[in-house]
Amino acid sequence: MNTATLSPATAAPPAGVPVVDVDPYCDAFLSDPYEAHRQLREAGPVVWIPAYGIYACARHESVHAVFNDHATFISGAGVGLANFNQETPFRPKSLILEADPPSHTKARAILARILSPKTVMQIRATFTAEAESLVERLLARQMAGETIDAVKDLSEVYPLKVFPDAVGVGDANRENLLLYGNMIFNAFGPRNERLQKSAELVQPVTAWIMAHCQRENLRPGGFGDLIYQAADAGEITHDEAPLLVRSFLSAGVDTTVNGIGNAILCMANHPDQYAQLCADHSLARPAFEEALRFESSVQTFFRTTSKDTGLLGVQIPKDSKIVTFLAAANRDERQWPDPDRFDIQRRPAGHMAFGSGIHGCVGQVVARLEGEVVLTALAKRVSRIELIGAPQRRLNNTLRALASMPVRLIPV
Numbered sequence: 373m374n375t376a377t378l379s380p381a382t383a384a385p386p387a388g389v390p391v392v393d394v395d396p397y398c399d400a401f402l403s404d405p406y407e408a409h410r411q412l413r414e415a416g417p418v419v420w421i422p423a424y425g426i427y428a429c430a431r432h433e434s435v436h437a438v439f440n441d442h443a444t445f446i447s448g449a450g451v452g453l454a455n456f457n458q459e460t461p462f463r464p465k466s467l468i469l470e471a472d473p474p475s476h477t478k479a480r481a482i483l484a485r486i487l488s489p490k491t492v493m494q495i496r497a498t499f500t501a502e503a504e505s506l507v508e509r510l511l512a513r514q515m516a517g518e519t520i521d522a523v524k525d526l527s528e529v530y531p532l533k534v535f536p537d538a539v540g541v542g543d544a545n546r547e548n549l550l551l552y553g554n555m556i557f558n559a560f561g562p563r564n565e566r567l568q569k570s571a572e573l574v575q576p577v578t579a580w581i582m583a584h585c586q587r588e589n590l591r592p593g594g595f596g597d598l599i600y601q602a603a604d605a606g607e608i609t610h611d612e613a614p615l616l617v618r619s620f621l622s623a624g625v626d627t628t629v630n631g632i633g634n635a636i637l638c639m640a641n642h643p644d645q646y647a648q649l650c651a652d653h654s655l656a657r658p659a660f661e662e663a664l665r666f667e668s669s670v671q672t673f674f675r676t677t678s679k680d681t682g683l684l685g686v687q688i689p690k691d692s693k694i695v696t697f698l699a700a701a702n703r704d705e706r707q708w709p710d711p712d713r714f715d716i717q718r719r720p721a722g723h724m725a726f727g728s729g730i731h732g733c734v735g736q737v738v739a740r741l742e743g744e745v746v747l748t749a750l751a752k753r754v755s756r757i758e759l760i761g762a763p764q765r766r767l768n769n770t771l772r773a774l775a776s777m778p779v780r781l782i783p784v
């Protein structure tokens with residue numbers, strides 16, 4: 373047998389590590405991951421998934437431990453299944469996501485400054501007005517007899533308006549960002565049919581994405597241009613600037629689209645919780661946070677060990693891939709009382725939906741703003757969100773994504 377084609381499935385399980393024989397990338401797992409997540413947590417703090425020859429963490433304690441030891445559990449060898457020490461990345465590595473200190477520190481500082489609480493103060497009024505006007509338009513369309521899809525007409529539309537506006541991307545062909553995000557997040561998983569299909573769809577879009585990383589296509593003063601200003605100031609080279617803009621276009625849309633989509637679905641499925649939000653709009657932020665815990669947009673990220681190490685009693689050799697199940701940590705009964713209950717009164721501080729540690733989501737203040745203002749705009753004008761058809765998931769190797777959610781919005 374040619375060892376180059378030896379599948380990881382044949383890798384012998386390491387001694388003393390509990391084996392959990394699941395395929396986290398098959399349709400059944402991705403359609404409803406929560407029972408398998410429980411199985412992974414129950415087996416131990418660190419387990420072995422033979423189908424891919426990888427270690428896995430699904431408990432809150434172990435996911436947190438991995439994220440908070442960035443020197444042992446590195447990102448530079450990729451945060452998906454592929455080990456960049458052994459294979460070439462399919463695209464030039466992200467300067468922030470797939471990097472370790474000290475280079476990560478430099479990129480992070482620039483993005484953190486651009487996506488700061490001060491920025492949120494500046495964009496809040498616009499983001500709020502856009503959410504309110506979108507909800508108003510949806511109610512008018514519904515009045516005119518149209519059926520509203522809370523995914524196609526709301527959770528995809530809103531981030532595609534406000535975020536590229538803020539980055540400084542022009543209006544035309546923004547749906548390309550959804551195709552690109554879908555492919556990027558599939559690419560953190562195995563090279564399965566799901567990835568192949570999304571890669572074929574994205575082929576004509578890649579040139580558009582790369583063009584919109586260039587300064588001449590970015591509005592002066594937008595987030596994208598601010599990256600180039602950091603290059604002007606000598607913080608990064610001008611060669612690095614487009615790659616850092618690419619991170620906005622990769623990570624900034626599909627994540628919030630699905631964060632908002634999942635939150636609306638939670639509200640539709642839990643009318644008692646939505647009623648509480650309608651009675652007290654200050655619950656919008658905690659409600660969005662609880663939705664992130666309950667249905668985490670990003671389900672998994674990987675790390676790679678930089679040395680032989682021990683993790684909660686399990687020995688892991690150098691250059692091993694470890695998958696962390698953020699979504700499983702967020703429903704760990706060791707961490708959360710009654711974790712499978714969606715409860716907007718919960719204050720789920722410490723959830724893993726944005727990760728944790730030096731790689732914790734750098735855009736989280738903007739993501740939270742989007743979630744908050746959309747939920748507030750709904751609560752102001754809509755007293756009930758009724759599902760009028762079964763919501764459809766869009767299976768993705770990494771994202772908990774939605775394809776469609778037909779709804780009736782009952783006006784206040």
Ligand code: OVV
Nearest residue numbers: 466468469618619622623
């Ligand atoms: C968090 C995230 C997801 C996808 C892509 C990137 C970051 C990036 O930096 O390109």
